Each structure stands twice: as C-alpha cells, then as structure tokens.
Amino acid sequence: MSGQTQRLNVVPTVTMLGVVKARLVGATRGHALLKKKSDALTVQFRQILKKIVSTKESMGDIMKTSSFALTEAKYVAGDNIKHVVLENVREASLKVRSRQENVAGVKLPKFEYTNDGEVNKNDLTGLARGGQQVQQCRAAYIKAIEVLVELASLQTSFLTLDEAIKTTNRRVNALENVVKPRLENTISYIKGELDELEREDFFRLKKIQGYKKREIEKQMQSAKMFAEEQVAEKLALQRGISLNNAQNMLSAAAQKDEDIIF
Amino acid sequence: MANRAQIPTKNSALIAMIADEDTVVGFLLAGVGNVDLRRKTNYLIVDSKTTVKQIEDAFKEFTTREDIAIVLISQYVANMIRFLVDSYNKPVPAILEIPSKDHPYDPAHDSVLSRVKYLFSAESVASGRR
Numbered sequence: 001m002s003g004q005t006q007r008l009n010v011v012p013t014v015t016m017l018g019v020v021k022a023r024l025v026g027a028t029r030g031h032a033l034l035k036k037k038s039d040a041l042t043v044q045f046r047q048i049l050k051k052i053v054s055t056k057e058s059m060g061d062i063m064k065t066s067s068f069a070l071t072e073a074k075y076v077a078g079d080n081i082k083h084v085v086l087e088n089v090r091e092a093s094l095k096v097r098s099r100q101e102n103v104a105g106v107k108l109p110k111f112e113y114t115n116d117g118e119v120n121k122n123d124l125t126g127l128a129r130g131g132q133q134v135q136q137c138r139a140a141y142i143k144a145i146e147v148l149v150e151l152a153s154l155q156t157s158f159l160t161l162d163e164a165i166k167t168t169n170r171r172v173n174a175l176e177n178v179v180k181p182r183l184e185n186t187i188s189y190i191k192g193e194l195d196e197l198e199r200e201d202f203f204r205l206k207k208i209q210g211y212k213k214r215e216i217e218k219q220m221q222s223a224k225m226f227a228e229e230q231v232a233e234k235l236a237l238q239r240g241i242s243l244n245n246a247q248n249m250l251s252a253a254a255q256k257d258e259d260i261i262f
Numbered sequence: 263m264a265n266r267a268q269i270p271t272k273n274s275a276l277i278a279m280i281a282d283e284d285t286v287v288g289f290l291l292a293g294v295g296n297v298d299l300r301r302k303t304n305y306l307i308v309d310s311k312t313t314v315k316q317i318e319d320a321f322k323e324f325t326t327r328e329d330i331a332i333v334l335i336s337q338y339v340a341n342m343i344r345f346l347v348d349s350y351n352k353p354v355p356a357i358l359e360i361p362s363k364d365h366p367y368d369p370a371h372d373s374v375l376s377r378v379k380y381l382f383s384a385e386s387v388a389s390g391r392r
Contacts, residue, residue: 067363070287098354138292
C-alpha cells in the first residue's frame with residue numbers, strides 16, 4: 001500500500017494542532033488498553049484450551065463405558081430394544097440451555113443441560129427382560145451427555161475467544177502501525193507550517209523595518225538640506241541683499257536700459 | 263462493537279446426532295431424541311448404505327436449524343465430510359466429534375484441535391500421541 005503513513009489533510013492552524021495532539025493521546029491510551037485486553041483474552045484462551053484437551057480425553061473414556069453398557073443391555077434385553085427405542089422417540093427430554101457469560105469483556109456462550117423431566121416413553125423398555133441393564137445404560141449415557149454438553153460449551157467459548165482475539169490484535173496493530181504514525185506525521189507537518197509562517201512574518205517584519213529606516217533616513221537628509229538653505233538665506237538677508245535680488249539686478253542690467261547713455 | 267456473532271440465549275435447544283446406530287440408540291435411550299410435528303428428527307443414523315450426500319444434507323440442515331445447539335458427530339462420519347466440518351466456523355451450534363465403538367477417539371483428526379495445532383509446541387495432543 002503506497003502512502004501508508006501519510007498525514008491527514010488538515011488546515012495547519014494552532015487549533016488543529018491541539019486537536020490532533022489530543023487524538024494522539026487518545027490513540028496511545030487506546031493502544032495500551034487494547035494490548036492489555038488482548039493479553040487477558042490470550043490467557044483465558046490458553047486455560048480453556050487446556051480444559052478442552054483434558055475433557056476430550058475423559059469424553060473418550062466415558063463414551064467407551066457407555067458403549068459397553070449398551071452392549072450389555074442389548075445382550076440381555078435382546079437386540080430388539082433398538083427398534084423399540086427408535087419407535088418411542090417423541091419429544092426430547094434432555095435439552096440444552098444457552099446463556100451468555102462475560103469473560104474479560106467478551107460475551108461467551110455457556111451451555112447447561114436441563115432434564116425437562118417429562119414422561120420418558122422409554123421407561124417401559126426392557127420391561128420384559130434386562131430392565132436393570134437398560135436403566136444402567138441410560139444412566140451411563142446421561143452422564144456422557146453431561147460431559148458432552150460441557151465440552152460443547154468449552155468449544156464454543158474457545159471459538160468465540162479466538163475470533164475476539166483476532167479482532168483485538170487487528171485493532172492493536174492498526175493503531176500501532178497506521179493511526180499513530182499518521183497522527184505524528186500530521187503533528188510534525190502542522191508544526192513545520194506554523195514555524196514557516198512565523199518565519200515569514202518575522203522576515204516581513206524585518207523588511208518593513210528596513211524600509212521604514214530608509215525612509216526616515218531620507219527624510220532626515222532632506223530636512224538637513226532644507227535647514228542649511230534656510231541658514232544661508234538668513235545670512236544673506238542680514239547683509240541686506242538677497243541672493244535672488246542680486247541676480248535679478250544683474251540680469252536686468254544685461255538688458256538695454258534707455259536711461260543709461262553709454 | 264461490530265458484528266458479534268449471534269449467541270442466542272435460549273432456554274431449550276436440542277442436541278442433534280449424526281452417528282452409527284448403536285450410538286444413536288444409546289442417546290435416544292437417554293432421551294435426547296426429538297421428533298416434531300413434521301416428522302423431522304434431530305438425529306441421523308449412518309450405516310453402510312448412507313450416502314455422503316445424505317450426510318452432507320443432514321449436517322447442513324442441523325447447523326442451520328435454529329433450535330439445535332449441539333451437533334454430535336461420529337469421528338468416522340466426520341472424516342467423510344471433513345471439508346464441511348473444517349470450513350464450519352460458527353460458534354453456535356457447536357460441533358463435537360465423538361468416538362464410536364469401532365473407531366476410538368483420535369485427536370489428530372479433530373477439527374478444532376487440528377486448528378490450534380500451532381499453539382502447541384512440544385506437547386502436542388493434536389499431532390498424535392507418542
């Protein structure tokens with residue numbers, strides 16, 4: 001992906017700088033929290049995994065015992081109980097209830113098995129022969145169901161936790177590798193722009209000062225010259241002639257005056 | 263939070279079974295079987311005459327039915343539809359692989375355990391016992 005750590009397009013003002021800084025703080029805090037959550041979830045995950053492994057082993061054993069019990073029942077009560085049982089299926093008396101549990105912030109499902117206690121049509125199975133074996137077989141299978149339900153709830157929470165861990169890790173990585181660098185780049189860009197503006201202002205100010213200085217100097221120069229001329233005029237007046245008048249008389253004398261004979 | 267998987271809090275959900283005859287009979291004896299008004303059952307008995315297609319259809323039906331919370335499936339049956347079982351990743355209903363009389367439990371083929379094989383380093387249950 002090109003331009004992965006670009007900056008956000010913002011107007012480089014001081015306000016935006018504050019806003020982006022606040023966002024960076026938020027992102028950092030969120031990143032730390034999510035990392036903690038991911039760690040907690042992983043701990044739970046491993047615990048559940050261990051329980052699953054041990055429960056699966058025990059489940060294998062329990063199923064074996066139940067199969068034995070069934071074989072015994074078949075042997076004693078005759079092979080026909082299969083058909084009797086198949087015929088007698090009506091409503092399930094063993095059902096499963098699902099609840100939600102909140103573990104480290106993740107909703108995990110939990111199964112509990114409930115015996116609805118309705119009339120078991122199978123109570124009369126094996127009445128002719130082998131009733132005790134049938135009852136024993138039933139008890140063995142009920143115990144197997146208990147273990148299986150627990151295993152099922154462990155497995156579902158395992159899968160849900162897996163998903164949750166993946167999502168959280170994805171968010172952590174996104175924050176760490178995309179959001180934070182972007183915000184940091186934006187902050188440095190805004191700072192750079194602000195510095196440049198400040199330098200422009202400073203430069204402009206300096207230039208204007210320079211102009212003003214030169215203006216002032218020019219004015220002082222002209223004021224000085226004017227002042228010198230004034231002083232010279234005054235001196236001339238004191239001596240009774242004005243430089244100007246003297247010049248006028250000379251030029252007038254250059255013209256022909258009729259009063260003068262020669 | 264976006265797209266959390268639906269975990270319904272139901273009060274009465276059934277346990278479905280796809281297994282060989284003896285296992286199913288045993289569980290029916292315990293009272294897990296259910297036949298509803300339309301003669302739809304929550305179990306499928308797999309014998310030598312059942313086709314893979316039937317098993318697939320039953321599996322798909324059980325996993326899409328709303329009132330089934332757990333699906334018990336014999337391991338050798340699961341091996342027949344391994345691709346379906348492995349690609350299934352919804353948390354509910356839960357798929358459990360159970361051993362049958364002729365095929366004892368083999369953790370190497372369990373779909374859930376094989377998925378987390380990478381988590382185990384040395385003491386790997388899913389990679390077979392030594």
